[in-house]
Amino acid sequence: MGQEVVIVVREFDAEKDCLGVEEVERRCEVGPSGKLSLFTDLLGDPICRVRHSPAFLMLVAEMDEEKEIVGVIRGCIKTVTCGKKLSRNGKNGGNDNTPLKPLPVYTKVAYILGLRVSPSHRRMGIGLKLVSRMEDWFRENGAEYAYMATEKDNEASVKLFTDRCGYNKFRTPSILVHPVFAHPLRIPKRVQVFRLHPSDAETLYRRRFSTTEFFPRDIDAILNNKLNLGTFVAVPSGSYNPESWPGIERFLSEPPESWAILSVWNSKDVFTLEVRGASRVKRGLAKTTRIVDKAFPWLRIPSVPEVFRPFGVHFLYGLGGDGPDSVKLIKALCGFAHNLAKDRGCSVVVTEVSSREPLKSGIPHWKWLGCAEDLWCMKRLGEDYSDGSVGDWTKSSPGL
Incomplete structure (x- = not known):
């Protein structure tokens, strides 16, 4: 019998892991044929999901013996609007004649970005380990929902998140x-x-x-x-x-x-x-x-x-x-x-x-x-931490 491969998931170390992560990125062909590569994972950067998020984390998967990096994942947490509630203007909630004003309901949403596994080490459960560890960190930091984006026709990614990780297909925005x-x-x-x-x-x-x-x-x-x-x-x-x-x-x-x-x-x-x-x-x-x-x-x-x-x-x-x-x-x-x-x-x-x-x-x-049609998938991680109540956001109809 062959020796069991031991995979260690740990936090990214900038001093020693950069080359290994770059090699994983290089091996992974990202993006559909003829499209802009890396869009799905890095669109979050322009709206400050990673580099400008107050809470972010990067994990790597490493082979215990060879110390070779074979997987990587990034994640962060942002507070965003998940719905709205109606409130009356004025002190103490106003009166019956005061018009109702829509107010935002905020919640902590965690974003999974840049999940990569080397082609030679796929189907070994590495992606699942990385996602699970990242979700643990999300929960520890009070996130109520976790979200990821992928190409609609990326069957492997969609299957990992919807079949094995419990995510629901949530929104299908357009990248123009x-x-x-x-x-x-x-x-x-x-x-x-x-x-x-x-x-x-x-x-x-x-x-x-x-x-x-x-x-x-x-x-x-x-x-x-x-x-x-x-x-x-x-x-x-x-x-x-x-x-x-x-x-x-x-x-x-x-x-x-x-x-x-x-x-x-x-x-x-x-x-x-x-x-x-x-x-x-x-x-x-x-x-x-x-x-x-x-x-x-x-x-x-x-x-x-x-x-x-x-x-x-x-x-x-x-x-x-x-x-x-x-x-x-x-x-x-x-x-x-x-x-x-x-x-x-x-x-x-x-x-x-x-x-x-x-x-x-x-x-x-x-x-x-x-x-x-890009594909966003979402999962509810725990109790309702949102400022107000909108029920389960993953089951809500799309807003604009």
Whole structure:
């Protein structure tokens, strides 16, 4: 009989484990053919799930004898909105004539990110060990739910979490990707774009979107982070003095008929991505667009940047708006973000939105680069620690 393989799961040690983790990452082919690799696991970084989370952990699985790292997992805990409750304004809950106001219900959600197991050591229960140890840490730190994201067609990952770890299929958001062209996009003259001060952005987000599912309670820390490149609001031209923002209180009390908002996160300074598995035909077509665009720049050909080598990304988050022209305004904002990315040397802009998001039709994207349906799975870890009661969040219907 062969000697039993002993796998030790322990905390990541930056001084001695970096090379081993990099080797595991290299061996694991991540991302579907022709798509942006690492998106599913690293989209969390732009909204501060790991590097800017107050509670995070990284574990490695190591062969006891050889001291070879054969698996890795990352996780963190954030406080986010899981629902809403109605409350009356005024002291002591108000009176019967006081209008009801929706308030966010917060809970601690744990995120599982970057689960990797070397291909030569799969089907040995290593992934299950890593997830179990990470969940123990989640519970110790008061998380009520654990969540993970994967490609919808990643059968091995889906089966591990739903069949063996007790997770439920929860949401299917869309990852929308748009290449950054060699020429800037034209912003319609009928649209005004204002950059908000972080405090104004926080006020707007909290007043209008705090009851939105997954809204982070520490939105102020995100907006003030050095990787945040700004929050921008688009309104129809003529709504305000074109030279100055009217102020957040006036905007909220007298909003224009239509408006849109988004924030931009600089992922370029955190990690790079690349397209893997694209066919020679797609590579050739992409190169052709660049050649033609360079030869005839006045035609403004929508050329594909070099995405088959590591490149930088800007992540668009906090997308929202209101009014009959909000779709057109979010499209203009995406064009503004495209030009910002061009000026900063990024090759791609990307966002992740609910599959039911009304503004989705206004977000420019290329289908072959993105993912129409990502898959989020969630598990309830313990008792209800949330600020209020929404029942079991894993059984709730999707919000926007």
